[in-house]
Amino acid sequence: MRILILLLATGFALPAVADQKLAEKKNCLACHGVKEKIVGPAFKDVAAKYAGQSGAAQQLAAKIQKGGSGVWGEMAMPPNDVTPAEARTLADWVLSLK
Numbered sequence: 685m686r687i688l689i690l691l692l693a694t695g696f697a698l699p700a701v702a703d704q705k706l707a708e709k710k711n712c713l714a715c716h717g718v719k720e721k722i723v724g725p726a727f728k729d730v731a732a733k734y735a736g737q738s739g740a741a742q743q744l745a746a747k748i749q750k751g752g753s754g755v756w757g758e759m760a761m762p763p764n765d766v767t768p769a770e771a772r773t774l775a776d777w778v779l780s781l782k
């Protein structure tokens with residue numbers, strides 16, 4: 685049964701799953717949970733914070749690429765090894781998590 689669930693989770697490349705895979709591949713999930721804060725904020729909290737703000741995806745994409753600090757606490761996010769397009773995909777995915 686557990687294997688079946690795993691197959692279902694990984695086998696069907698729904699867009700949201702594909703983006704989560706990119707986040708896993710780029711190590712984002714080492715510091716961020718979708719629902720839980722780890723080193724960085726939970727992605728759902730990020731989505732809630734920027735809900736309805738125009739330009740949020742662009743702003744977050746730039747921060748994902750370059751890193752930064754001062755919005756969620758003392759911890760800084762280091763620059764991440766992502767292309768601008770990947771950063772934008774990840775920003776859109778994070779903002780879609782409500």
Ligand code: HEC
Pocket residue numbers: 707710711712713714715716723724725730744747748752753754755756757758759760761762764765766774775778
């Ligand atoms: C080494 C740990 C670490 C890694 C790896 C990491 N982050 Fe972060 N991230 C943080 C921290 C810490 C913050 C909070 C920074 C702040 O307060 O400004 C943060 C903040 C963010 C924010 C919110 C920025 C804001 O200004 O509100 C987003 C979106 C984000 N990260 C996405 C990602 C994505 C996507 C990846 C993978 C490419 C990633 N992070 C990888 C630690 C990390």
